[in-house]
Amino acid sequence: MNDWIIYGANGYTGELIARAAVAAGLRPRLAGRNAAAIRTLANTLGLPFTICRLEDREGLHQALQGAQVVLHCAGPFQETSAPMVEACLQTGVHYLDITGEISVFEAAAKQDAAARRTGVMLMPGVGFDVVPSDCLAAHLARRLPEATSLALAFRTFGSISRGTAITMLTMTTRGCERRNGQLIITPPLHEVRMFDFGRGPQPCVSIPWGDVATAYYTTGIPNIKTFVAIPRRAQRWFSLARQLLPIVQLPTIRAGLRHLLARTLHGPDATTRATGRSIIVGEVTDTTGRCATSRLTCPEGYTLTVQTALLIVQRVLNGHTTAGFHTPAGLYGPDLICEVPGVTRSDE
Ligand SMILES: NC(=O)c1ccc[n+]([C@@H]2O[C@H](COP(=O)([O-])OP(=O)(O)OC[C@H]3O[C@@H](n4cnc5c(N)ncnc54)[C@H](OP(=O)(O)O)[C@@H]3O)[C@@H](O)[C@H]2O)c1
Structure with a gap:
């Protein structure tokens, strides 16, 4: 069974993704800093969970052990992504998030060489933006x-x-x-x-x-x-x-x-x-x-954020990854979005 983590699963968007993942037959491990909220949601959905704070470097590394990918949903990401990216690079876990913040993309792009070295894929922005x-x-x-x-x-x-x-x-x-x-x-x-x-x-x-x-x-x-x-x-x-x-x-x-x-x-x-x-x-x-x-x-x-995030999680779980920093269309192509039900594209 693939082990993957939704961090910030008790947030509005994290919970939507967790519920949709279960409906799609996936079994993410729920994680976050809010023990009561994470435990309640995990018990409701019948999922495993881990409590850890982003400031607890060792605890975060431990939490990521054995996981294939983290879908980071705790934002604002300019306050939360750096420790998670660092933990992913240290533990060899692929990193996805749902940011739309320029500084977060630029910081991840600067980690491209480190990600290639460690065989980790960094793909921020797997939601509505971008x-x-x-x-x-x-x-x-x-x-x-x-x-x-x-x-x-x-x-x-x-x-x-x-x-x-x-x-x-x-x-x-x-x-x-x-x-x-x-x-x-x-x-x-x-x-x-x-x-x-x-x-x-x-x-x-x-x-x-x-x-x-x-x-x-x-x-x-x-x-x-x-x-x-x-x-x-x-x-x-x-x-x-x-x-x-x-x-x-x-x-x-x-x-x-x-x-x-x-x-x-x-x-x-x-x-x-x-x-x-x-x-x-x-x-x-x-x-x-x-x-x-x-x-x-x-x-x-x-709704689209849930759909695109899970589409990309499934690609990663199926092994469609490349080490380094990548944008969604940069790696998966312009037609990735056409796989989402309800999307239409027109040209002028
Ligand atoms: N790109 C897109 O299209 C898109 C779509 C949806 C959402 N987002 C972004 O996703 C983020 C979350 O949105 P939301 O609607 O789910 O917000 P939310 O309901 O306020 O949830 C925020 C989540 O982040 C956690 N969190 C915040 N700061 C944290 C920190 N320093 N350490 C650990 N956990 C922290 C919160 O945990 P606690 O409960 O412990 O505070 C909670 O689980 C926002 O930045 C939003 O802009 C982007």
Whole structure:
């Protein structure tokens, strides 16, 4: 029997993945720092469990012994991924996570040589960000191999979990895009641009989404920007929200907001997860002005995260791994996302 671990299994997304894994006939070992919550969930699902803190280096190494792969679901990952990556490299366990944070991808990319040496695969970003968008970027690069610029825009329907909200709060301090292959820090939410998600142009604002890091490794395209649709009901308030950003960045306000989000957000309910949709539009251009646009319509973001994470876990358990740092589409190709039920892709 394959031994694999979901760390942070008691979180909103970790629990969804654990339940879906069991429904798919898999038997992950549940892990995390919250003994009561992990034990209760493991007993409910009839799964083995391990309690360990990320700060306990030895305990973490021990917990990973014998496992084939860890699916790390405890975020924000800029606070949690480094000790888990280190433990995976030390114990020869493959590492997957569901981050969408640029700094986490870049840190994992820097461990490429160490991962190759130890025969470990490091693949952050096996959730909604970045699997579909990474596949879309790779598909567009396939359509226009000379592309020099890529823009990706996301539109999701439905609410977000507290973990996502807290992680997104960390993204409001500054923007980031890729120019000539380099990561460039920009003011937060600084560019507004129109994208068509299928019902005419809609305003979208630049955000530092993980693809600024990953799409470069997948496609080699040197200029990359990522955007998110401004919901129609929020468009009136958008200018005001932008003006308030400096206040949100004050440490005491941020701490208060983080506390508030942790207490009030519970994530989308089962109906929203079953009926919601997400749409990603990608555009590439080359230096002669040629361009290509493609669009992916996908299940709701958390539903898709569960599907893509388990799809990739199963690949790893089946031995489809390569040592080193990899992006999802970089290793498994642009059509990986088409294996997920409910996903459609169209080209313009
Ligand atoms: N890329 C994507 O598409 C995607 C999709 C879904 C989620 N995510 C990301 O996944 C993360 C989790 O989201 P969520 O909705 O599941 O959040 P959540 O419900 O708040 O759960 C967070 C989990 O992380 C654990 N955790 C947090 N900090 C930890 C630390 N320092 N050490 C050990 N465990 C720690 C928590 O454990 P305790 O209970 O002990 O606090 C809990 O198990 C977020 O960063 C979110 O942005 C990404």
